[in-house]
Amino acid sequence: MTVVAPLFRTAGRFVSPGGAKGKLTILTYHRVPPDIDPLLSSDQVDARKFASHMAVIAECFNVLSLPEALERLERGTLPSRALSITFDDGYRDNYTMALPILQRHGLVATFFVCSGYLNDGLMFNDVIIESLRACQSPQLDLSWLGLGLQPVHDMVSKRECAEKILTSVKYMPFLERERACTRLWETAAPGKERPLLMMTDDQIRQLAAQGMTIGGHTHTHPILNRIDLASARQDIVHNRDLLADLIGHKPLIFAYPNGRPVRDYGHEHVQLLMELGYQAAVSTAWGVATRSCDHYQLPRFSPWDNNPKRLVLQLLRNALTGQDPLTAKSAG
Ligand SMILES: [Zn+2]
Numbered sequence: 001m002t003v004v005a006p007l008f009r010t011a012g013r014f015v016s017p018g019g020a021k022g023k024l025t026i027l028t029y030h031r032v033p034p035d036i037d038p039l040l041s042s043d044q045v046d047a048r049k050f051a052s053h054m055a056v057i058a059e060c061f062n063v064l065s066l067p068e069a070l071e072r073l074e075r076g077t078l079p080s081r082a083l084s085i086t087f088d089d090g091y092r093d094n095y096t097m098a099l100p101i102l103q104r105h106g107l108v109a110t111f112f113v114c115s116g117y118l119n120d121g122l123m124f125n126d127v128i129i130e131s132l133r134a135c136q137s138p139q140l141d142l143s144w145l146g147l148g149l150q151p152v153h154d155m156v157s158k159r160e161c162a163e164k165i166l167t168s169v170k171y172m173p174f175l176e177r178e179r180a181c182t183r184l185w186e187t188a189a190p191g192k193e194r195p196l197l198m199m200t201d202d203q204i205r206q207l208a209a210q211g212m213t214i215g216g217h218t219h220t221h222p223i224l225n226r227i228d229l230a231s232a233r234q235d236i237v238h239n240r241d242l243l244a245d246l247i248g249h250k251p252l253i254f255a256y257p258n259g260r261p262v263r264d265y266g267h268e269h270v271q272l273l274m275e276l277g278y279q280a281a282v283s284t285a286w287g288v289a290t291r292s293c294d295h296y297q298l299p300r301f302s303p304w305d306n307n308p309k310r311l312v313l314q315l316l317r318n319a320l321t322g323q324d325p326l327t328a329k330s331a332g
Contacts, residue, residue, distance in 0.1 A: 008060045008312045012081040016288070016319040022078030023319050024069050024289040025061070026282060026300040031091045031197075032098040038155040039129050039162060043304040047097040056308040057083060058105040061315070065213055066110040066253055070280050070298075073291055083315075085109035086282065086300065088217060088255055090118060092196065095203040099210070111207055112217035112255035112282075115242040117198045123221060126197055127181040128165045132158040134189035141187070145169070145180065152188075174222055201246055208247040215253040216240050216278065223258050224265040233272055240276060252279045259284030260326075261297060267330040270296040287325030288318055299325035 016023045032050045033040065045053065057063060061083040064072070072078045085102070087094045090113035102109055117123050122130065138153040140161065145168050151157040165184065169177050185194070199207075208214050218224075219239040224232045236254070244250045254273050258264040261283050273281050273296055280295045287299030301318045305311040 004309065005059045008309075008316070009081065012060060012312075012316060012319075015316045016081045018078050018080040018082065020076040020291065022073055022076065022080075022082060022291065023323075024073050024078060024298075025083045025315055025319055026066065026069075026289060026298060027057075027083065027085050028282075028284065028300045028302045029085070029087045029094075029098070030089055032087075032093045034093065034097055039133055039159055043302070045304065047093075047101070049306050050098055051101045052306060052308060053303060053311060054101050054105050054107060056311055057085075058107060060312050063107050065108045065211075066215075066280075067213055070253075070295065073289060074295070076291060086215075086255070087111045088259075089114050089123065089221070090199045090204070090217070092199050092203065095199050095207065099207065099212075102212075103210070108211055108213070110213040110215050110253060111204075112215040112253075113199070113204060113239075113243060114217045114219065114221045114257070115239045116219040116221070118204065119198065119200050120194070120196055121198055122194050123198075124169065124177055124181050125166055127185060127194070128169070129162050130195055130197075131181075131185045131188040132162050134192045137188075142184075144183065171223065171226060173226070174220060204243070204246045213253065214243055214247050214251055215255060216243060216251045217255050218257050221257045224256060224269045225263065229268055229272070232269060233276075236272065236276060240278075250277060252277075254278045254281040256281060256283055261285050261328045262326070265328060267328045270294070270328065270330075283325075283327070285326040286318065287322030290323060293325065294327050297325070297327040 033046050036046050061081045062079040063083050066084040069084045132152055135152050140150050140152050142150050147164055150161045152161050169180050216239050219235045240250055256265045282298045282300050285299045286301055289298045303311055303314055305314055
């Protein structure tokens with residue numbers, strides 16, 4: 001990679017210029033498991049892939065903290081090939097696996113933390129995956145979810161079953177989904193302890209103390225469009241205040257849960273964040289942030305390629321074509 005890095009840097013100056021026409025690539029990561037996990041999706045980024053991403057990115061891009069990048073985007077003083085790194089949800093492997101890799105390259109990142117699962121909680125998607133991992137029966141009766149009898153005798157069938165359950169519970173109301181997850185655990189992994197996958201309070205404090213940015217991501221990870229505005233406000237405020245207690249100041253940047261504009265959040269949530277003192281927010285719409293972007297609906301990008309050259313090409317293509325990201329518009 002070192003040989004072609006100067007070529008990529010030159011191309012990057014044209015595709016992702018600095019100054020008034022500056023473009024900011026914001027990367028999204030979630031879990032960074034120590035090894036490839038057969039039960040996670042095929043585009044997962046394990047520690048080895050993450051390390052190869054960071055090596056290339058440190059060589060070819062100018063990595064800035066998200067607060068600094070947004071300030072410079074606003075002022076028109078971004079460097080060329082500007083890039084920020086973000087993680088959603090608050091997974092413990094972000095601290096144990098990703099942080100040492102970031103630090104090895106002198107990089108900083110923003111961690112959007114869902115406060116309701118810190119320490120010993122599990123998000124619903126992980127309850128599903130981990131219950132199937134722990135399951136020792138060859139099949140599961142999921143008629144109560146409308147899925148009938150599901151084979152779960154190996155990793156492939158467990159993966160397929162997890163996908164089906166995720167699809168059927170993802171948009172359920174919160175309490176109904178919690179009940180479904182509890183029932184699933186009792187059915188698939190009776191008596192088994194849930195694994196510890198989320199960061200501890202102290203790990204959040206440590207991240208902040210080591211120069212990383214902590215951002216809001218709600219308390220219970222609701223799809224905001226699926227709950228009423230008062231409940232959304234309560235969940236966002238609770239998250240903001242708990243994080244403020246941990247890091248000593250209110251978080252200033254937010255990531256919408258699930259994050260798809262229009263489908264997962266609306267313009268009323270953009271206004272809510274402004275009212276609550278947030279200065280910017282990121283969605284999961286793919287694209288590149290420019291000066292004309294809505295700062296409360298900044299697009300991001302999730303790289304997946306393992307090959308360094310293809311990874312840089314993916315990032316440059318996104319910077320070239322991703323200039324009109326999807327956003328939720330105000331009605332009036
Ligand atoms: Zn999330």
